[in-house]
Amino acid sequence: MEISDVIYGHHHIDGVLExxxxxxxxxxxxxxxxxxxxxxxxxxxxxxRY
Structure with a gap:
């Protein structure tokens, strides 16, 4: 799963957090x-809130 944020940039999320x-x-x-x-x-x- 890829998360894109204006301030923090792009991050790859996997496992339990996903x-x-x-x-x-x-x-x-x-x-x-x-x-x-x-x-x-x-x-x-x-x-x-998300």
Whole structure:
């Protein structure tokens, strides 16, 4: 699995860490916004817990 980040660059992830990232509890963090309902006001504030 490759992870690309604007600040930290590209990283290769494998093994237990890859399984953890792909797990349902971690994936559900994609739908939880750090700003709460502010995401509904301005779509550019797309910052999730993931």
């Amino acid at each position: 399984e953890l990232i792909k797990s349902a509890p971690v994936q559900r963090l994609k739908g939880i916004y750090q700003g709460g309902a502010s995401f509904l006001v301005n779509r550019r504030w797309n910052v999730t």
